[in-house]
Amino acid sequence: MLHHIGKRCAAIAGVSLAATALAVNTGIAAGDLPKLAYEKFTLPNGLRVILSVDKSAPVVSTFVHYHVGSKNERPDRTGFAHFFEHLMFEGTANIQRHTLDKLVQSAGGNLNAFTSNDETGYQINLPSNQLKLALWIESERMMHARVEEIGVETQRGVVKEERKNRYDNTPYGSLLANIFANVAKGTPYEWTPIGEAQYIDQAGIEEFRDFYKKYYVPNNAVLAIVGDIDLAKTKQWVMEYFSDIPRGADIERPKVTLQTGQGERTVDVREPHTPLPALVYAYPGAQKGDPDAYALEILSTVLASGQSSRLYKDMVDEKRLAVGAQSLVFDMESAGVIGFFAVAHPTTTMDALGEEFDRQIELVKENGVTEKEFQKARNQIETQFAGRFNEPLDKAMALASYETYFNNPELVNTEIDKYMAVTREDLQRVARKYFAKENRVIIQYYPGAQGG
């Protein structure tokens, strides 16, 4: 009965799992899963627009995907992209401060946003007769958002509370920050979207305005609209609201290469709210769209998805070494991180967890996976992707993401082929390629005092 409301915005690290795709079951064609129809066009100012009709309910969802995330930040201004996501709710030239939410709410809708390493996304859900309201708000935010001292000051406090709430006061809340700080050291993936509070405090108002001018431009965005819409009318309205927003300068995309071969590193973390010791192995992985990224995702499914997966069965159920074990797959735009995470059973030691991780990794490297495991993982992934479009917003987000990262929304229907192309041998190959000891970062969580 408890529902969480108002949890707008999630600074997520590493876009994560499920870039999307579907795999196919033995002997059953991919064509089983319904295809998604859509239309795409580009405005002269560079804004790419994707429309798709879904008449299952009288509602519409819009998703504006800005191609800017924490990896676009300066090392001495981390947290900027996420902070901007908050600022975008402050109002615009034509929308009074603190009324933006109310406009959507009064129309019977809701809105939200999130920031990751690579992207910032804005979501609005409305009854379908209110589509123009969403277009007005999003075009206003793209054209002339309020970037003012008063809003900056308010959101500074809010973001600090968000940080405490999600990261500082939560067991293992610093997990992703520690993984990225070490595996991605020396690159813009080194920090997570929440960033460091002091940089937002240090930044002046001009810096915020420059960030807005640089990244919140139509040629750096994709607008996806899905719902009970009339295509012709919707196109007309999109042109009316978005065409007069000026194009911005071209944006240079940071090139990222994670360092490899510098030898194994071990990091100990002691935090007072850590209830049980936990162990992480993390390695550089494959970036979004890389064939190896699909193989790594299937491999991680074999290792840790479901109660019959290897890590659960061995570590949690049979040997009782861990209370939970999972694999970690982060496929970002320009890099990947892969690894394992287990929380120790009270009757076990950190060493025992490490030995079991080592054993599992060696097993896969030496023997690969069985045919049955391979099929099971493909079936699991197929189900995952068959069930991913519950709401129009899910479709809008998938279409926009494929456009942003690959200039190809059709991947919503065809990425399945990339999963299909992965062979059982590939799983063993990627295990050998990526689970290399000299690239490994070991992070050990111990209950205890801060610092230590």
Next chain:
Amino acid sequence: MSIFKTVAAAFSACLLILASMTQPLPAQVNRAKQPDPEPPPKAAFPPYETFTLKNGLKVFLVKNDKPIVTFRMLIRGGKSAEGNQTYIADVAADLLDKGTTTVSAKEFAERIDFVGGTIGATSSDELISVSARGLKKHIEVILNLYSDAIINPAYSQEELEKYVQDQITGLASAKARSEFLADYATRKLMFGNTPLGRMPNEEDMRNITRQKVVDFHHTWFVPSNATLAVVGNITKADLMTRLESAFANWKGGKQPTVAALKLPERKGRRLIVVDRDAAVQSTIRVIGSGPTMTDPDRPKSSILNNVLGGGTGLGNRLTMNLRETHSYTYSPYSYFDPNPFRPMFIATADVRNSVTDSAVKEMLYEIGRMRNQPVPGDELNRNIQSAIGSFLMSVSDPAVTASRVQSIDFFKLPKDYFAKLPTIYNATTAADVQRLAKKYLAEDQLAIVIVGKASEIADKLKQFGTVEVWDADLNPVGGGDASADIGMTAQQVWDKMLAAMGGEAKMRSVTSRKMQAEIGANAGNSVLKGKFEMIEEAPNKNYQMMDMGIAKTEQYSNGANVAMLISRGGAPPQTQKIEGEAAEKYYESTHIMPEAYVKDLGVTLRVKGKKSVNNVECIQIAVTYPKSGEGTYSIDAKTFLPVRIDPAMGMPSILSDWKSVDGVMFPFAITLIPMPGQEMHLKDIQYKLNDPISPAVFTKIQ
């Protein structure tokens, strides 16, 4: 087909670009003005079909065109049906997917994982929900496993033991989370000593037997006590055939009834601070009352809540005040919980320690404003439209429709209950909202629960009422003495314990004690064996040694400092020292035969109450040392020998098999609990009293 669509899309995009390049830009819109909406869409309550199986199970089907099929069975009872065995409903639900009488737990997981499906169950206050989900093309496999789990769960001893072990471990980490403590503190306050009010503890977990789980399942998992909702691309006829076959063997007696719960009376303000010393934030709950699902006030209370702290945006009053104006918190919110036993209003916020009192003040202010002033028209209308919009959007999700259909049946609501909601929302007036606020959110009836660092926040909270501080077990700290409940003072209980142990004088005549034992500890499935030795000399010197082969620890306590020597594997031994204040605390509770010296040590005693510990009816005495704080002795109410000691510092121990050594009683079976869920057993214990001890024993590495 997809090629055609791609081409079509590219073609239309070209046309659009051409159009926009060769023609003037589209007419400028008036940006200063919010666009007018199109005519409102009509939302009908989605259609569904219903039928009853031969065994009496009622089924609801909501059809869609998606490749996934889902099943959700609701079984009446849940926590409210637990009786005296706390957590039994959770066990019955959580172990449902751990194998059946014919399929082992491992095989069950293997089969459902292989088709990419999931099966799981959860329990709540009034029901257990069992769900299955997967691709329609695997419906045969999924339904077979699903029905087998519901009808014939194995509840094997092995899985039960693993589960209990995991829950005990999980409990330790759960208690490190403020939200968990806030939930259970609220429950304790609202539901008292009923199944809904009790926080599970280690003892309750250990008392769960396989037979109790089987009995619970037998009573409550009967077709007449359940309904099933199915969502998917399937016809009624097909589904009926499949379900009749899958559930053909499910029979069962008549529908059981839930006994009425004796809830504590709500009267006046209660203000509880649950002390969590590590907290950097306070989790605040302000609790009022509310309507049940069937109460006519229920729909309009949604509007009240939308204005105050709910709704779908950030425009509600708690957010505007606490988040946007004051930056106290990230996400405050509120809701009405239509709990059938005690419906509640709950407003919640996580705030940093230093603004805890300010945040409570603002929350009470906003709640007061709901009672004292009518909501202005535009604000009211906005929230009404929001509620209607949310309803419109919710009908797009067949799972929501299915759960609504089940709710109508479960709570015996009118058939058109949900379909009518938009009309009722639309008719809500400011006077309605104010009336509901006065009825459910009366100032003097609001309870406040805060989980946080008491030493930093409690003083400043006194302005809101009498502050009661609870510990992480939700027991009052330094709280009331329960002497009246047991008819004895703490000192009288203590004296009886000393008499049972051989008498105070006899105990004080012990000047040294040597103890040796074999030690066994479970590590995963294997058992580690080792040796344990302890040598003590009056008043408080001691030496302790534990040698487990792979690791050895020695501890030298000379009465002033403590030095530890830890050797692991082949690694060189490490030394750790405890000095200064930490050492003073340590020595307070390490006196030889400490029970006989409580007065000398300045210890205060308090009766906590009666409790079953290790299946023994005990009296619990809180033992508070001046420096190191409170510990607990659980003393057998018949023999007056200690059953379990939870010291202020150090690890808890469970004691049994008491025998006399030179006229003083000692335990000959001891279980040490270094961490919840972990146990070390001492056996073949030998004691030797009053031997001369060489001083070097305590000072080897000082």
